[in-house]
Amino acid sequence: MENINWETVNGKLVTNLKFTSQTQLVEFLLKIAHFADEMNHHPDCKIHKAFQLEISLFTHDKNEITDLDYQLAKKIESIIKN
Numbered sequence: 431m432e433n434i435n436w437e438t439v440n441g442k443l444v445t446n447l448k449f450t451s452q453t454q455l456v457e458f459l460l461k462i463a464h465f466a467d468e469m470n471h472h473p474d475c476k477i478h479k480a481f482q483l484e485i486s487l488f489t490h491d492k493n494e495i496t497d498l499d500y501q502l503a504k505k506i507e508s509i510i511k512n
Contacts, residue, residue: 433507433510434447434503434506434507434510436487436503438495439486441488441494441495442486442487442488442495443486443487443488443495443499443500443503444484444485444486444487445484445485446482446483446484446485447482447483447484447485448481448482449481449482449483450481451481452480452481454481455477455481455482455483458483458509459475459477459483461509462475462485462505462506462509465502465505465506466502469498469501469502469505471489471498471499471501471502473485473486473487473502473506474486474487474488485506487499487502487503
């Protein structure tokens, strides 16, 4: 998988990732879920075109991108590095 590139889209941190299989995608998503549960901060995730995952980070109760979003983004990036 390629490196993660985050963009600001409509006030949210967004990335789109491509995987070689749905199994690889779901295993990656499960790792994100563990981090999100530990932080009690959950991304919006959308699976599309079978092997692509869109991740959006946004703090709903603050109505903006916050430090929690950047922290979770770094944790998500760390999955690729390991």
